[in-house]
Amino acid sequence: MKILMLNYEYPPIGGGAANACFYMLKELAKYPDVQVDLVTSSPSNQFETLEAGNKRIFRLNIHKKKLDHWTMPEISLWGVKAYEFALDLAGKEHYDLCHCWFGWPSGLIGYRLKGKMPYIVALRGSDVPGYNARLSNLDRFVLKPVSRIVWRNASKVIANSEGLKNLALKTLNCNIQVIHNGVDLEEFKPAEEDELRKRQYKLRLISTGRLIERKGYDSLIRALYQQPRFELTLIGDGDQKYELWKLARELDVQVKFLGRLDHRAIAVHLQAADVFVLASQGIESGISLLEAMACGLPVIVTDVGGTREL
Known part of the structure; x- marks a missing residue:
């Protein structure tokens, strides 16, 4: 064929x-x-x-x-x-x-x-x-x-x-x-050892995707205000990157902007995190959410479209 x-x-x-x-x-x-x-x-x-x-x-x-x-x-x-x-x-x-x-x-x-x-x-x-x-x-x-x-x-x-x-x-x-999106379970899976998730004082949040308006990253960053025990890692790039970086700085919240990473690197960071957060307003089925779930992460998501279905 x-x-x-x-x-x-x-x-x-x-x-x-x-x-x-x-x-x-x-x-x-x-x-x-x-x-x-x-x-x-x-x-x-x-x-x-x-x-x-x-x-x-x-x-x-x-x-x-x-x-x-x-x-x-x-x-x-x-x-x-x-x-x-x-x-x-x-x-x-x-x-x-x-x-x-x-x-x-x-x-x-x-x-x-x-x-x-x-x-x-x-x-x-x-x-x-x-x-x-x-x-x-x-x-x-x-x-x-x-x-x-x-x-x-x-x-x-x-x-x-x-x-x-x-x-x-x-x-x-x-x-x-x-037909919903799928995920590669050979690449995205829970960490074999708990060393990556050693308990720390800070709760490590992570979110992956393009840094654009409909993804809701600005709302996520604002939610971290006056929450010193939370730190957020954002993986991805996009037109909103500078605006989000500026917002995080103004609110004095801990956000790491890692930019674009390959699939293997994303999997490693997911395995090391404590909670995955998806603030998107999109109605499509999110691949990033599936990848986080495959890595064994608890997730916090918006109740919309494809996310609700998962």
């Missing part, structure tokens, strides 16, 4: 969808009869190709500026380049399926290639109309009409939570299957 996979996010670029894609490829690598070609974005200013086992990764140069933030020009440029590249691949290879991460622009590319192969759409969050308040005008005049066409013609539409599915149904009443 040959699969053409389209995702503008792939580590080190992006967040949850990038990580989910990474681990899906890792699992598919266990099946020698499955060949996967992934078309994604390059973190450098050049085209890159990686071949390993049964997968090929094509990284298109879109002059990416920030690994954790997307602009509409960047997404649009990737959409144009990815369509041209995928069209060329489809002319050379016989694919059985096109797996589109995000309804747009990947889903739109899948729709355009429908004559060559069936396609499925994996909804992730911001690609669903109504999810991101910043895109309200774009939702009404562009994303909703495009989404209806793309979803209606897809062989399967998949959401990663019931909350995201219900939001998508407001755009088009169609058959949407829910």
